[in-house]
Amino acid sequence: MKNRKLLMIPGPIEFTPEVLAAVGSPTTSHVAPNFIASFGESLERLRELFRSPSGQPFILAGSGTLAMDSAAANLVEPGDRALVVNTGYFSDRFAGILRRYGAEVTEVKARAVGDAPSADEVARALGARSYKLMTITHVDTSTAVRADVRSLAALGRNHGALVVVDGVCSIGGEEFCQDAWGVDLALTASQKAVGVPPGLALIVAGPRAMKAFAARRSAVGSYYSDWTEWLPIMTAYEARTPAYFGTPAVNLVWALNVSLGEILSEGMDARARRHDRLSGAFKAAMAALGLRAVPVRPELYASTLTALYYPASTDARLVGLAAEEGVIVAGGLHPEIRTKYFRVGHMGAVTEADVIATVGAIEKALARSGASVEPGVGLSAAASALRS
Numbered sequence: 274m275k276n277r278k279l280l281m282i283p284g285p286i287e288f289t290p291e292v293l294a295a296v297g298s299p300t301t302s303h304v305a306p307n308f309i310a311s312f313g314e315s316l317e318r319l320r321e322l323f324r325s326p327s328g329q330p331f332i333l334a335g336s337g338t339l340a341m342d343s344a345a346a347n348l349v350e351p352g353d354r355a356l357v358v359n360t361g362y363f364s365d366r367f368a369g370i371l372r373r374y375g376a377e378v379t380e381v382k383a384r385a386v387g388d389a390p391s392a393d394e395v396a397r398a399l400g401a402r403s404y405k406l407m408t409i410t411h412v413d414t415s416t417a418v419r420a421d422v423r424s425l426a427a428l429g430r431n432h433g434a435l436v437v438v439d440g441v442c443s444i445g446g447e448e449f450c451q452d453a454w455g456v457d458l459a460l461t462a463s464q465k466a467v468g469v470p471p472g473l474a475l476i477v478a479g480p481r482a483m484k485a486f487a488a489r490r491s492a493v494g495s496y497y498s499d500w501t502e503w504l505p506i507m508t509a510y511e512a513r514t515p516a517y518f519g520t521p522a523v524n525l526v527w528a529l530n531v532s533l534g535e536i537l538s539e540g541m542d543a544r545a546r547r548h549d550r551l552s553g554a555f556k557a558a559m560a561a562l563g564l565r566a567v568p569v570r571p572e573l574y575a576s577t578l579t580a581l582y583y584p585a586s587t588d589a590r591l592v593g594l595a596a597e598e599g600v601i602v603a604g605g606l607h608p609e610i611r612t613k614y615f616r617v618g619h620m621g622a623v624t625e626a627d628v629i630a631t632v633g634a635i636e637k638a639l640a641r642s643g644a645s646v647e648p649g650v651g652l653s654a655a656a657s658a659l660r661s
């Protein structure tokens with residue numbers, strides 16, 4: 274009997290055996306020729322992942338929060354104004370990080386948990402005063418709300434703001450086109466749709482972001498995040514020459530290059546379609562089971578995860594029961610509704626079989642928790658969605 278459970282939280286996720294083998298391969302020197310080649314290729318492939326031929330990629334040892342920290346530290350100077358399009362917990366975090374580096378932050382908040390600010394509200398805020406930058410959380414993992422980055426980025430650009438996108442829960446799973454959408458900086462982390470164990474912060478800064486960085490009047494307020502130190506390192510690795518500032522996470526970079534190879538061979542469009550299809554099937558199953566989604570309108574539904582309110586008959590016990598049925602899902606995160614909902618990630622190497630297993634486990638957990646659930650209703654809805 275296999276004694277491991279299926280990990281279906283919104284990061285970290287299940288990784289492919291090839292990626293895990295790379296993590297477990299013998300560690301080389303960070304200036305070994307084969308590691309330099311792998312790091313260099315990863316940088317080139319990040320441009321393809323982010324769809325940003327004009328961008329400057331950075332690979333740093335750290336989590337997604339470091340990527341946010343690095344974006345803020347390098348782009349913000351004390352007194353700069355920043356606009357945060359707030360769709361949940363991780364937008365709150367970005368506002369906090371920007372303030373820490375001295376930004377004067379204005380937030381356009383969603384009217385309710387599970388909603389997103391409208392384009393009109395964002396346009397009004399941008400029109401009221403000028404901003405050095407605006408941030409958008411592509412998919413806020415606390416609400417499973419997907420923001421319309423394409424439209425919002427166009428608004429930001431029109432008003433002269435640098436557009437910064439937190440793509441931690443989107444890039445590699447949702448459609449994202451950094452250059453074509455006018456995004457000046459995008460960031461993610463390794464452990465979600467990029468498909469690599471936690472520990473890498475990934476950033477692609479476009480030409481306008483790099484220009485704003487070069488035009489700084491004050492020193493960057495973070496020693497570790499400072500691009501003054503990291504830019505020569507990234508340039509050197511891409512030119513396949515050795516360089517050192519801080520030791521890279523060697524094995525994770527090996528694994529990143531393997532995962533990026535897998536992602537690009539699937540193809541970015543095909544990958545976004547697969548996420549959309551599996552997400553649609555999962556959401557159809559949950560609706561058939563009578564569970565209500567946290568995002569208030571289907572246009573806001575993310576493809577990388579689903580957030581669902583517990584039905585009246587149960588509560589957070591459901592997460593424990595699903596684990597007993599072999600599938601790990603996540604509890605709530607947004608402070609206003611934390612105990613009222615749960616989250617299921619379906620990204621990266623996720624398959625139809627994973628979706629079916631997860632639906633089955635939730636269906637059974639619901640029944641065990643006392644909900645009146647017709648056996649097979651969720652599974653049947655998922656199977657029908659997957660057939661079409």
Ligand code: PMP
Pocket residue numbers: 284336337338339363410412413414439440441442462
């Ligand atoms: N932004 C979003 C949208 C996230 O989902 C997360 C992690 N869940 C982060 C930022 C922070 O990333 P990390 O936990 O890797 O620091």
